[in-house]
Amino acid sequence: MKRLTAVILLSLCMVILPCCENCPFGGEIKYEVTGAPPNGITVRFINEWGNLDEFSTVDLPWSKTFRVRQHIGEEYNDGHHSDGTFTAYVSAASTARLVNLTVSIYIDGKLVQTGTSTERYKSAEAYYKIRL
Numbered sequence: 001m002k003r004l005t006a007v008i009l010l011s012l013c014m015v016i017l018p019c020c021e022n023c024p025f026g027g028e029i030k031y032e033v034t035g036a037p038p039n040g041i042t043v044r045f046i047n048e049w050g051n052l053d054e055f056s057t058v059d060l061p062w063s064k065t066f067r068v069r070q071h072i073g074e075e076y077n078d079g080h081h082s083d084g085t086f087t088a089y090v091s092a093a094s095t096a097r098l099v100n101l102t103v104s105i106y107i108d109g110k111l112v113q114t115g116t117s118t119e120r121y122k123s124a125e126a127y128y129k130i131r132l
Helices: 002-016
Strands: 023-034 041-046 052-058 062-069 086-091 102-109 110-116 121-130
Touching: 002 041, 023 041, 023 086, 023 121, 086 110, 102 121
Parallel strands: none
Antiparallel strands: 023 062, 023 102, 041 052, 041 086, 086 121, 102 110, 110 121
16 A cells, blocks of 8 residues: 555656756856946856857846756756766956956855956956756
8 A cells, every 4th residue: 555655646746747858956056247347248158058158248237047957968068067067157358448357156145156357367257066
């Protein structure tokens, strides 16, 4: 009887909670870009699917929050890795003469990595590898 109940519960869970390519898992990731100049910034980041995205002419402050999407298939991309990890990455750049940019990565609301531009290099980047 106990075994039959367990089988029924497991079957019910499979119907109610089906696996799908779009189901999120893992923690919440937030990218944030602040600084100066306040506009015309190019932002590159690894998105929820593990692909590299780029936005041009972004106004600051800028942020993006998402949950990592499950990797499906044999091929890996910029974010998903065969060892079961995901690389969170964000960068910001400007061609302005005076640049003061800071990029930040938060995992579940906790700051885990920052990067800051310098006078010589007019871009900032940060990356952080997480186990899924």
